[in-house]
Amino acid sequence: MEKLALFGGTPVRTTPFSPWPYFDDKERAYLNAALESRNWGGYPFPSPLAAEFGKKFADFHGAKFGIPCANGSVTMEIALQAIGIEAGDEVIVPAYTFMATASCAVRCNAVPVFVDVEARNYCMDPAAVEAAITPKTRAIIPVHLGASIADMDRLLEIAKRHNLVLIEDCAHAHGGEWRGKGVGSMGDFGSFSLQSSKLMTSGEGGVLTTSDDINRQKAMSLINCGRKEEGYDSFEGQLFGANYRMSELQVAVALAQVERLEEATSKRAKMHDLFRDMLHGQVQGVHVLDTDPRVTRKAAYQTVIKYDSAAFHGVHRDRFLSALEAEGVELSGHFYTPLYSIDIFNARTAQWPMLRERYGDGILDNPAVSCPVSEAAAWDEAMWMHYPHLSGTVKDLEDIVAAFVKVQQNVDQLR
Numbered sequence: 249m250e251k252l253a254l255f256g257g258t259p260v261r262t263t264p265f266s267p268w269p270y271f272d273d274k275e276r277a278y279l280n281a282a283l284e285s286r287n288w289g290g291y292p293f294p295s296p297l298a299a300e301f302g303k304k305f306a307d308f309h310g311a312k313f314g315i316p317c318a319n320g321s322v323t324m325e326i327a328l329q330a331i332g333i334e335a336g337d338e339v340i341v342p343a344y345t346f347m348a349t350a351s352c353a354v355r356c357n358a359v360p361v362f363v364d365v366e367a368r369n370y371c372m373d374p375a376a377v378e379a380a381i382t383p384k385t386r387a388i389i390p391v392h393l394g395a396s397i398a399d400m401d402r403l404l405e406i407a408k409r410h411n412l413v414l415i416e417d418c419a420h421a422h423g424g425e426w427r428g429k430g431v432g433s434m435g436d437f438g439s440f441s442l443q444s445s446k447l448m449t450s451g452e453g454g455v456l457t458t459s460d461d462i463n464r465q466k467a468m469s470l471i472n473c474g475r476k477e478e479g480y481d482s483f484e485g486q487l488f489g490a491n492y493r494m495s496e497l498q499v500a501v502a503l504a505q506v507e508r509l510e511e512a513t514s515k516r517a518k519m520h521d522l523f524r525d526m527l528h529g530q531v532q533g534v535h536v537l538d539t540d541p542r543v544t545r546k547a548a549y550q551t552v553i554k555y556d557s558a559a560f561h562g563v564h565r566d567r568f569l570s571a572l573e574a575e576g577v578e579l580s581g582h583f584y585t586p587l588y589s590i591d592i593f594n595a596r597t598a599q600w601p602m603l604r605e606r607y608g609d610g611i612l613d614n615p616a617v618s619c620p621v622s623e624a625a626a627w628d629e630a631m632w633m634h635y636p637h638l639s640g641t642v643k644d645l646e647d648i649v650a651a652f653v654k655v656q657q658n659v660d661q662l663r
């Protein structure tokens with residue numbers, strides 16, 4: 249029996265994992281060019297680097313247009329506004345995701361309708377979507393979560409059959425491909441975040457992809473204070489936009505990052521597979537979420553691992569994770585909580601009358617909202633490992649697996 253580091257034993261690992269975000273002379277060169285240009289902002293829109301970046305990003309993902317934007321939250325609000333979402337319209341979102349996937353609907357006075365995720369990959373469950381559709385449903389927002397891609401075959405078919413807009417939340421999935429098609433190119437819109445934790449980043453930032461020219465024009469207008477500039481002639485009237493442009497300094501960094509995306513995606517995918525095989529070979533009761541065989545390029549943002557406490561003498565995931573952290577390997581358990589259990593989605597407020605209309609006095613009290621797979625993931629099962637762990641060496645992976653093995657072999661100390 250070896251003493252766990254949690255109780256004063258020697259940790260498996262004391263050296264840090266790969267630093268991130270990664271950058272090199274590419275970022276320096278583009279940043280320098282942006283500085284020298286003295287055109288630091290994003291106006292006139294799109295500014296030169298923004299136009300170049302938007303095209304490169306869209307080409308990489310197989311979409312016609314890529315529109316740089318302030319972040320990966322407002323991208324989804326803009327997509328909803330561009331389709332003319334109206335107060336009281338319903339937007340179906342997975343319960344197990346980041347708040348922005350649902351708050352975009354609330355911020356447009358629409359109503360987020362939470363549905364469960366599939367147990368195999370924690371992505372939006374198409375059967376649950378189908379069951380949640382009402383005459384008020386306008387849009388669905390699947391999230392390509394962790395290292396997975398939502399079942400786009402079924403979701404696209406459902407959207408088409410019910411005449412719904414589909415917005416792919418690709419905040420985790422830069423570079424991912426489903427049956428050879430890039431994420432963000434299959435739905436009406438793709439929404440990407442370039443915030444600092446993401447697979448490619450400019451500190452803050454986002455991209456909206458679309459292959460529809462009218463969608464592009466409306467989104468451009470909404471991002472650019474509602475300006476209706478030359479070429480913006482295919483829709484009537486002026487839109488209530490705001491300034492959601494990225495600055496050229498941000499875009500400079502994003503441009504360098506997108507040029508590295510193919511190589512980085514391929515390395516992370518290989519490391520993700522290797523880690524999964526090593527972990528499954530050596531540790532019982534933990535399972536890296538399945539990669540659907542229809543995923544033709546995996547974007548490994550987070551390695552999501554399912555934990556079965558029965559294989560750990562009933563020790564709860566969170567206790568296991570604190571022992572793992574003491575061994576020098578930090579994973580997150582409460583990465584996401586089911587959104588309907590977060591207070592801000594409780595409708596006991598006069599701020600969002602449409603939510604009150606849908607949910608009465610509070611989502612928390614609404615017995616109809618129950619997503620058991622999301623709950624199990626959030627409270628008991630899911631363990632999230634961030635991608636920098638996959639961006640280093642095989643020795644990093646060996647250390648992580650060794651920490652799992654050590655804690656499992658000595659799990660009685662945690663009881």
Ligand SMILES: Cc1ncc(COP(=O)(O)O)c(C=O)c1O
Nearest residue numbers: 319320321346348419441442443
């Ligand atoms: C699934 C998901 N959607 C949307 C966002 C929002 O992106 P941003 O932080 O760029 O606004 C995030 C960011 O963490 C996310 O994880």
